[in-house]
Amino acid sequence: MARSHLTLAALATSAVPDLDVSGARTHSAGGSGDFDSALLSTRDGSTVIVRVPTSQVAETEQSADLVALRALTTGIRSRLPFDVPRYLGQAPIGGTRAVVYDFLPGHHIAVGDVPPGDGLAGSIGHAIAAIHALPTAFVGEAGLPVMSAAECLTAANAVIESAASTGLLPTALRDRWRDAAADHSIWQFQPTVINGSLTADSFLVQDDVVSAVIGWSALRVGDPARDLHWLLAMNPDATDGALGAYASTRQVATDRQFTQRAMLYAELEVARWLLHGREVRDQSIVDDAVEMLDGLVERVHTNSMNPLSTATGPIMAVGDVEAMLDRTPGDRPEGYRRSGGMKPVADDQSDVSSSSA
16 A cells, blocks of 8 residues: 555655655555655755655665765766755665655656757767766775676676576577677777666756756666667667767767667667566566567568677667567566666656645
8 A cells, every 4th residue: 555645744754854844745656656755845945755665676776776876975966967866864664764855856758759959969968978977986985886898798798698598589689699799899998987777767857958867776887888878769860969969078989889889788678678577477578578589580680780790780770679668568567677677766756846745
């Protein structure tokens, strides 16, 4: 049973003793989401959000996000051209905890709705570049993963081999992915700070500018292509605008090797969906992933564009991969998402204004 907004408001005042709540309203998807949430307006005119995880998966995700938010100190945040949620406090409840954050206004925009040009697309590119330009030392100091290029390759290989071990991965995909992993020219890159789970849902937008980035549970040092592969699903002109802004901000080239890794990561999301289904023992997810893998094979053989490596031949367009993931079954677990497996911790802020409740 979903907790009422009054219960959540009481938890919030326990978590943040000086919080003076003047109004509250429930902010949960009928109690069926990963969190029971409420928006609370305060007498000083601000708005906060309180969230209680409703599953172990959500609690784990929230814990990882809290570690990342604490690592993002005031000094680090000052380097970013957008807001990041602030942790305000927590209170125990029923074996888990309620966590209070400041509420960040803004709205999400679907990846296919990012307009062409360098407006919002450029703002997205600048935002990602700012993340990747952060100094790497704070990540390790916070105990978060610091991965070399070789370790990023090892992680990609682990997904490939885990998918292959299910016996459900088509041979054509297994061999192409293995060939791509074996093409070491693709894996020569400088690791950077990455969000690790960026999608369009990670960005809050105001006036066609990125105002905030939410969901930091996969923060680490790793392959910057992990944060950029979803951009390839946008309108081509929007993709060009985002990548152009990214390249100009970081003064690096988004070269062929970079794009190949990004596309490989996009394809591997189908493998991750299969592995997720096996992990939670949901046959409907497994069946859906198998169908997507079969469709991926068919598209690969009918698409002569975008070779994944010199040895693998054509790959599926990233937009096709994203479209396949978007049409997964309605009983898909709410906590699962592309590019890292979980929704951003502050996804409940979607499409909500900052007006008091």
